[in-house]
Amino acid sequence: MSSKSDASTKILGFKYQEMVALKECFEAKDGTKIYLECLGDVSDGKISTEVKHSIQDDKKLIDTHIDFWKTLYNIIEEYDTFRFYDKFILHTTAEIKKGSIFEHWETLDKYAKKKKVISIASNKTIKKYSNKVKKFDSNGLEDILDKFKIKDNQKSAKEYYIDVLVNHIAIISIIQEPYRKPFLCSLLGYISVSLIESEGYKWEIDIESFRENFRSFAKQYEIQDLKFPISSVTADKTSKGNFHFVKALEDIGYELKIGLSMNNYLKASDSQFKIIKARNSLSENLENYDEDIKDIVLELKISHIDQLTSKSDINEKSRRFFDDGIEQVSSKTKIEGITNTRAYYPKGRLLHNIEVKNININLDTKNESN
Incomplete structure (x- = not known):
């Protein structure tokens, strides 16, 4: 050398x-x-x-x-x-x-x-x-x-x-x-x-x-926020028996919301998959977002339970709780690192929380878990 x-x-x-x-x-x-x-x-x-x-x-x-x-x-x-x-x-x-x-x-x-x-x-x-x-x-x-x-x-x-x-x-x-x-x-x-x-x-x-x-x-090189990947997935109603959130809606007599809920859930899941595939580094942000959705809805649930009386129709009150939850999260479209999030995503992630049993939409406190 x-x-x-x-x-x-x-x-x-x-x-x-x-x-x-x-x-x-x-x-x-x-x-x-x-x-x-x-x-x-x-x-x-x-x-x-x-x-x-x-x-x-x-x-x-x-x-x-x-x-x-x-x-x-x-x-x-x-x-x-x-x-x-x-x-x-x-x-x-x-x-x-x-x-x-x-x-x-x-x-x-x-x-x-x-x-x-x-x-x-x-x-x-x-x-x-x-x-x-x-x-x-x-x-x-x-x-x-x-x-x-x-x-x-x-x-x-x-x-x-x-x-x-x-x-x-x-x-x-x-x-x-x-x-x-x-x-x-x-x-x-x-x-x-x-x-x-x-x-x-x-x-x-x-x-x-x-x-x-x-x-x-x-700052000279930062990755720009990812544009939210829109999903066009539609629900196959014949598969509704595969989902826990569908049964949860049936238990409170809310069959009318099953079709729309399945669409929101599947679209949100598909968009999440596309986000992670495009930029895996956003995985933690998505997990934090799901946790935020859960916290919002569980806090809302406490106020709904507080309004129950001995004469309350639990199923009817549970349906109103579900509606209020959907309405409250639908505007939560800001996800760190992502732009132009569609309203179906927060709705679908609320349903995800129900699916994995982080949230129980039935207000019957005798069967309470979350």
Whole structure:
């Protein structure tokens, strides 16, 4: 390999580290800071990750691999700080070699890990690091190894860029496919600039600031709201025996509403299927919408039950409750991420709630569930 190629692979390793840090930024908790080249390659103050990248597809993590021993050495060097960490991770594109001390690493306790580590004969490559490890306090070494995780066979830079970052839910949920790479480049640029603009060259990413910039960059590329897909499905009355909501309407003597209700239910179900097929990221919004419909109708039900008297015709009052429920939800056509929702959708989702027994339209409190 030429010196220029060798330099390029080293630079790629640094870029890979930035990509791993970006993923951590996507998934970080509120109030977190992500540090690069400080207390590990990537750290959030509780977890320290050493990131090792190789362009070799068949790279193996062997007993005397410098990446492991140098990582352990660095933790020991800063143990007074690292002792309060919850986890140490070696993130490597190398694959654990069968028969090495790292095979089945996750199943070993700290004592077995220490025994294996201490048993490895040193060589010229790891001598400096292994000597430090073997001389370190036994209890301290056990504490470190107890928290030491190995994520081997991780995706290489090109794969990581596409599979992990470009296709991350934080990206695909709001950015149209043609613009995901340009958007991601903006975020990676933000990671780099954070070092350039840092105080005292301490490379840290404040998550609140990151999210503000994320939103700012995203405005250029955001996915437009999905236009509500209209359904032309019609009900086959011969199948009405398959639906619980039909029986519920029959039980309160409201056969007149069965045909229209079946149309609303089936159209809404068909539209929902089309929405999810077009944009799966809206699934949670649709679930939240169904929950809102349920809450509206259950609150309405309480007021209808409150108006019952000993002389009330329960079936007649239940029919009025059903009508009021349909009327009240029919205007609830605003769904986050969707435009031009048709009135049949909220009506159909009310019927869905009846179908899955989240709502009982019979006001007879003796048979009350919801």
